[in-house]
Amino acid sequence: MGEIPGARAELDRLGRVLRTQVVALIEQLTPGADLMLLFLSEPTVSEWSEPAKYRYSTTFRGQRPESVGAADTVRRGAAMLADAGWEVSESREVNRTLVTGYRDGSTIELRVPDHTPTVLYSASSPALVLSTPQADEQPDPSRTSDTVTAGYVLCYECDGLGVCPECGGRGWLPDAAAGQRKCPECAGERVCPICRGAGQLAVSQLQPFQRGYYPELRSE
Ligand SMILES: [Zn+2]
Ligand SMILES: [Zn+2]
Structure with missing residues (x-):
């Protein structure tokens, strides 16, 4: 199994961009949240295909200040993403608003409940293959029609x-x-x-x- 040149570096670049954007959102929308709990420093396996795919992904929760309403939080989050070049969409879930941003295959989601101050973040980079498939994964057969024993x-x-x-x-x-x-x-x-x-x-x-x-x- 060989590494694909540049694949890990590209994934790490996407991970850094994602982290920077998520940190900016957290600091603006839910100041005071403990960023030590933002686990976004290593890619994980997203798909056990052969070869496996890896991506950066995380979830995080913060509390919006009492002085800022849910609607304002949605508006500010969507504006921050749009200003940074993310393609933004908004939709309604039960009792909360979902703001989704897409850029370069990465996704950031903000879930802002109407009546509680919790803001839920989830973020994921695209899933990349980092290595070439194992060369001929199947071992040689024990027996073939040419080598099968008589009887x-x-x-x-x-x-x-x-x-x-x-x-x-x-x-x-x-x-x-x-x-x-x-x-x-x-x-x-x-x-x-x-x-x-x-x-x-x-x-x-x-x-x-x-x-x-x-x-x-x-x-x-
Ligand atoms: Zn088996
Ligand atoms: Zn058998």
Whole structure:
């Protein structure tokens, strides 16, 4: 797996722009908020694709001063974003206003409730791929039709690969909520659960239902 030249630097640049803008909003709209709690200094995995995608993203909450109403907070937040070159839209959610700013693939959202002084910020950069895909992630198959042992057939489950065909031998699958989850087919053991990694099965030991996967055996 190789790093894509410049990709991390570009992501870091987008992260810095995002952070600068979010800090400016927080300082103006909810002064006194503890910026130590703004976690926006490292990108995280946003998508467990192969290769994974990374982005800067965070949420933050602050309190608007009692002297400034919700409508004023919405107006000032939208104006700050627009002045800084963000494309701004406003919409209504239940009992609050959502201000959204877009720029260079980044998104900043402000949620301003009508009746409580909390202001919710969320911000995310675009998700970037930082490295090239692993070269030929699949290992060589244990067996192919050319190398299958006499008296054996290629495993019907993995086609001779030997590794678990569900997870490709990783032992885990991408998961939207948790990032990764253990592969249910191999229970994380990475090998094909049918042939246990051999890639082939002895014809003499096939069970009747397994013979059904091999039409060519029926004539024997
Ligand atoms: Zn598996
Ligand atoms: Zn197998």
